[in-house]
Amino acid sequence: MASWLRLFLLNTAGTIVFSLVTFSSAVINAEEKTAPLQIQSEQLIQPEITRREVELDKIDTEDFEATVFTGLLSVEDFGANAVIGARFAYHVNEDIFVEGSIGRSNTGQTSYERLSGGAPLLTSSERELLYYDVSLGYNLLPGESFLTRNTSFNSALYIVAGVGNTTFAGSDKLTINIGGGFRLLATDWLALHIDVRDRIFNIDILAEDKTANNLEVTIGLSAFF
Amino acid sequence: MRLFTLLFILLQNLLLTAAYAEEPVQVVKVADPFLEMHTGPSVGYPITNIVKREEIISILKSRTQWYLIKNNKDFEGWVHRSQLAKTLTLENEKVEIKDITHEDYLEHDWEMSMIGGDFGSLPMMTLSSSYAFTQNLSAELSFSQIIGNFSSRRILGANLVHQPFPDWKISPYFSIGTGLIKTSVKSTLSQLKDTTDALANVSFGAKMYLTRRFLLRADLKKHIIFQSRDKNEEITSWQVGFAFFF
Numbered sequence: 001m002a003s004w005l006r007l008f009l010l011n012t013a014g015t016i017v018f019s020l021v022t023f024s025s026a027v028i029n030a031e032e033k034t035a036p037l038q039i040q041s042e043q044l045i046q047p048e049i050t051r052r053e054v055e056l057d058k059i060d061t062e063d064f065e066a067t068v069f070t071g072l073l074s075v076e077d078f079g080a081n082a083v084i085g086a087r088f089a090y091h092v093n094e095d096i097f098v099e100g101s102i103g104r105s106n107t108g109q110t111s112y113e114r115l116s117g118g119a120p121l122l123t124s125s126e127r128e129l130l131y132y133d134v135s136l137g138y139n140l141l142p143g144e145s146f147l148t149r150n151t152s153f154n155s156a157l158y159i160v161a162g163v164g165n166t167t168f169a170g171s172d173k174l175t176i177n178i179g180g181g182f183r184l185l186a187t188d189w190l191a192l193h194i195d196v197r198d199r200i201f202n203i204d205i206l207a208e209d210k211t212a213n214n215l216e217v218t219i220g221l222s223a224f225f
Numbered sequence: 226m227r228l229f230t231l232l233f234i235l236l237q238n239l240l241l242t243a244a245y246a247e248e249p250v251q252v253v254k255v256a257d258p259f260l261e262m263h264t265g266p267s268v269g270y271p272i273t274n275i276v277k278r279e280e281i282i283s284i285l286k287s288r289t290q291w292y293l294i295k296n297n298k299d300f301e302g303w304v305h306r307s308q309l310a311k312t313l314t315l316e317n318e319k320v321e322i323k324d325i326t327h328e329d330y331l332e333h334d335w336e337m338s339m340i341g342g343d344f345g346s347l348p349m350m351t352l353s354s355s356y357a358f359t360q361n362l363s364a365e366l367s368f369s370q371i372i373g374n375f376s377s378r379r380i381l382g383a384n385l386v387h388q389p390f391p392d393w394k395i396s397p398y399f400s401i402g403t404g405l406i407k408t409s410v411k412s413t414l415s416q417l418k419d420t421t422d423a424l425a426n427v428s429f430g431a432k433m434y435l436t437r438r439f440l441l442r443a444d445l446k447k448h449i450i451f452q453s454r455d456k457n458e459e460i461t462s463w464q465v466g467f468a469f470f471f
Contacts, residue, residue, distance in 0.1 A: 059251055060286040090469065092437055093289045094267040098339075098467065134339045134352075142269030154265035163341060163350065165370055171411045172370065172377035174348045185265065188286075188293060224288065 062224040065089040067193060069220030076212035078107035083216060097137045105129045121205055126170045133164020133177050154185040166201050173201035193220040250283040253320055256311040262302025266291035274300050325437045331360055331391055333470040338442050340466030344371045349462055360391040376410045395433045402426050406450055424450045440468040
């Protein structure tokens, strides 16, 4: 009886194991067989979408501004003379910008030199004035300027202050500049500038050391890029 | 005839793809309730038009945090980035219009700085440009000017800068460098001659990320000037200023 039962149990277990193995392999086989079919059906129903990617990196940024300018620079005791120069600005945000300027001018004779008729105080190369500076600017009054009733342009008033160097009368002079300007935008990228600056440096040509306030008025044309 | 039709379709397809490829602007769908179009890139410029949600616009260019857009009626105007923050693609996927952040700073290559201060009790100004090889190591070229009462000096230098913790908001750096210093004596003091000497320097400083592309920079430097005279000149300088990166 015991051996019959053992045989029966063994047989049953064997059948279960066998059927499990065959069933699972059948399922795996079935899966293997149906899998490519599914992919095929997916490919069949997939529509062809032409995606239009938005690439923000490709948007043209125009935070830099390059300016050429000309005007008058009045150097204390040496008269007002023509000045030419260039500026390069980076606009940090809608209010603040940083700019570097470089300019040159040829100064005239002092009244002393003209009246005395004696030896000139400076040689011709020392009379040449060259300056550069770095300034911080702030756009004060952005708005529209109406030239006529129907013609308006974007414009802004700004103030600037900075430090730099002036090479004049045979030496370098630490120069502070303060001033302001008016920017009139003719188009989105082209602008007209009118600037007034005070360039302050110490001068010691006439024996004593004194602070000279040198006013500069310029008109410039700039491009944003 | 059939061949002709086929050719026509092919040509039309070609032209269409060419037109598609040449379009430089980015086309997006508005997701905000509405956009305000200003005449210029600042809050001070008047609003002349609005664009409603679901309308399709083209982004032409940007200046600071403003974007020049064109609506479907070909009207152009400037819109602030904050209003474009929730823009969608034509397939209704989200487009993120991000500002320049500290993360961009960590990945930058070029940096320009303008600093000024004191060089042995004389005013000093420095303009420098650096290229980052890695987040930690960069090479810097600098031009300095020191303006004195009786002489002025110009330094042309090359430095190697190491920033051990670039991701810190205030990130310290160390640098070693070498260069040339030219001392020009005022023309009225003609008994002394202009000289050019070699110099070496070590410095310690810090850079602090401010906003967008801007950094604040402070630098303390020890210079050793190898003079043609017997004794070397040792001068300490400090400078502070701004830097910006690309």
